[in-house]
Each structure stands twice: as structure tokens, then as C-alpha cells.
Amino acid sequence: MLNALQAMQPGGRLDIGITAEDKDAVITIADTGAGISSQMLPHIFDPFFTTKNDGTGLGLSLSYAIVKEHQGDIEVESEEGSGTTFRIKLPQAPEEGA
Numbered sequence: 001m002l003n004a005l006q007a008m009q010p011g012g013r014l015d016i017g018i019t020a021e022d023k024d025a026v027i028t029i030a031d032t033g034a035g036i037s038s039q040m041l042p043h044i045f046d047p048f049f050t051t052k053n054d055g056t057g058l059g060l061s062l063s064y065a066i067v068k069e070h071q072g073d074i075e076v077e078s079e080e081g082s083g084t085t086f087r088i089k090l091p092q093a094p095e096e097g098a
């Protein structure tokens with residue numbers, strides 16, 4: 001969410017959603033910001049990869065590690081100049097007694 005805010009100009013739009021998909025909970029974080037170029041996209045989850053003057057490059061690498069620890073996954077779709085959508089998939093807990 002912070003990345004989304006940092007990628008947008010005033011008037012941008014941040015959409016956050018959560019839905020159930022098969023056995024997963026899917027959290028969506030979508031912005032109308034700068035987007036990520038196809039050259040950068042393969043690197044955004046690398047530790048210390050940042051395009052910001054004051055960035056640490058740790059946000060996404062740590063988020064990815066935490067989500068993986070929970071048997072989840074993060075997907076990203078981005079278009080330069082129009083925005084970025086992150087989808088965090090987490091397995092739902094099995095139903096009680098199942």
C-alpha cells in the first residue's frame with residue numbers, strides 16, 4: 001500500500017480488495033500509479049532493489065518471504081504509465097473438523 005501511494009500523483013486511486021478463490025484468500029492492492037517497466041519487473045522482489053532515492057528495497061522482498069512462509073504467493077501485473085496490481089494469495093485455514 002505504501003508503494004502504491006509512493007507511485008501515484010495526487011488524484012490517484014488505491015483499491016484494496018479481498019476475495020475467496022477456491023481454497024485461497026486473495027488480497028488485491030491496485031494503484032493507478034507510474035507502473036513498473038518490464039525491465040524492472042523481474043527484480044522487484046530482490047533484496048535491496050529500489051528505484052527510490054530514499055528506498056531500502058526491502059519491502060517487497062520481506063513481504064514475499066512472509067507470504068511464502070504461509071504457503072502463499074504474490075503475483076504482480078503492471079503497465080507503465082497506468083498502474084500496478086499486486087495479488088497476495090494465502091491458503092485459507094481448513095474448516096473446523098475437516
Ligand SMILES: Nc1ncnc2c1ncn2[C@@H]1O[C@H](COP(=O)(O)OP(=O)(O)O)[C@@H](O)[C@H]1O
Pocket residue numbers: 003004007031033034035036040044049050051052054055056057058059060061084
Ligand atoms: N505499486 C508500485 N508501483 C510502481 N513501482 C513499484 C510498486 N511497488 C514496488 N515498486 C517498485 O519496486 C521497487 C521495490 O519495492 P520495495 O521492495 O517496496 O522497496 P522500496 O519501496 O524501498 O523501493 C520500488 O523501488 C519500485 O521501483
Ligand SMILES: [Mg+2]
Pocket residue numbers: 002003059060
Ligand atoms: Mg516499499
